[in-house]
Amino acid sequence: MSYPPFPPDLPVHDLLVVDLKLLREGDQAQADILWKAATTWGFWYLKNHEGVKYTEPMFEMGRKTLDLPFDEKMKYWQGGEGGSAGYRPAGSRYTDADGSVDLTEFINVAKDDAIAYPKVVHTSYPPTVNEYIEGTIRPYTQSCLESCEVIMNVFNDKLGLPKDTLQDLHRPEKKCQSESRCIKVPPVEKPTKIALGAHTDFGSLSFLVNQIGGLQVRVMNGDQEEWKYVKPIPGYMICNIGDTLSILSGGILKSAMHRVLPPPGAQAGYERWSLVYFCRPADDVFLDPLSDKSTLIADTLKTSGQEKTAFSPGMTAAQWLVKRQLQYRPDTFKN
Ligand SMILES: O=C(O)CCC(=O)C(=O)O
Ligand SMILES: [Fe+2]
Secondary structure, X not given: OOOOOOOOOOOEOOOOEEEHHHHHOOOHHHHHHHHHHHHHOOEEEEEOOHHHHHHHHHHHHXXXXXXOOHHHHHOOEOOOOOOOOEEEOOOOOEOOOOOOEOOOEEEEEEHHHHHHOOOOOOOOOOHHHHHHHHHXXXXXXXXXXXXXXXXXXXXXXHOOOOOOHHHHHOOOOOOEOOEEEEEEEOOOOOOOOOOEEXXXXXXXXXXXXXXXXXEEEEEEEOOEEEEEEOOOOOOOEEEEEOHHHXXXXXXXXXXXXXXXXXXXXXXXXXXXXXXXXXXXXXXXXXXXXOOOOOHHHHHHHHHHOOOHHHOOOOOEHHHHHHHHHHHOOOOOOOO
16 A cells, blocks of 8 residues: 655654664663664654564554454454453544544554464454464564563563563563554544543553554653654554553653544545554553662652652553453543
8 A cells, every 4th residue: 555745844852863783782872872863752663673574464463354344343343341452343442531442443452362372361263363363463463572571571671670670570471452454534624633542651651663654752851741743663663662561661751642643645535554563561561650679769869859649640550451441431431
């Protein structure tokens, strides 16, 4: 599928580019770029992610699945109890306090289900997902697990944590709420209609593939907020920090607010497809800044005058996901 170019005259967020291959080789200059991006904006471009080669079949799986009749898709609904794996229809979330709802529809495939298939860990999926698990979703998931480990390794060092602390909280073999998500936004007439409302990601790291524009990141200029587009670059993923890694680091790693508008300029009128892998901590990880294990985290909390409890939701990663999922639903919306 080819699309018209991203409009040249829009304010874009000039994200730094991090090369995963160099990070894997232990390149310190690259680790410094990652650290700057993660502690300043919380978003960066990522090149040399092995998962890029599964992008097309992942979108094919998403298309076949979201093309199924609505009643068929709803048999695999993620449910209304805060679970995430499975199908989510459009209109499930508010995008503002006036009651507008989102336009995005998606299918989430849990990491645990992709790895254990045909055994079911969280939920089961339509045949249009199952047929892609072994050849596509599983290797794509594994490539994201590997990328996550490489990046966690850098953060662990930079935060001065004992060896493997962050990696141990995200061990691939432990049950967790990590998942792949294929997202569809239908063409809309009103280009200002918000397709996916402003939010921070719930987990630790997100790997995103965009083909056309629409994603905007909030950049604070003093107390002024500015929404900047992220221009998709072919072959690059867009990577960002989510809440749980921000909490564990006592706010040193930034979980930035972002949202999705319909594609801009000449890209308007196209169906918008995106793909994300959400890396989240093991279910039983208690979410608390790791200040007992890192003087950098302890000192940062002290300097900012903030108590550790200001960052801690006082619950596990599994409970956090449920809480965040329910926060935005039309039936439970809290301002
Ligand atoms: O589709 C996108 O560009 C971003 C999606 C996103 O932010 C999310 O699913 O959390
Ligand atoms: Fe997001």
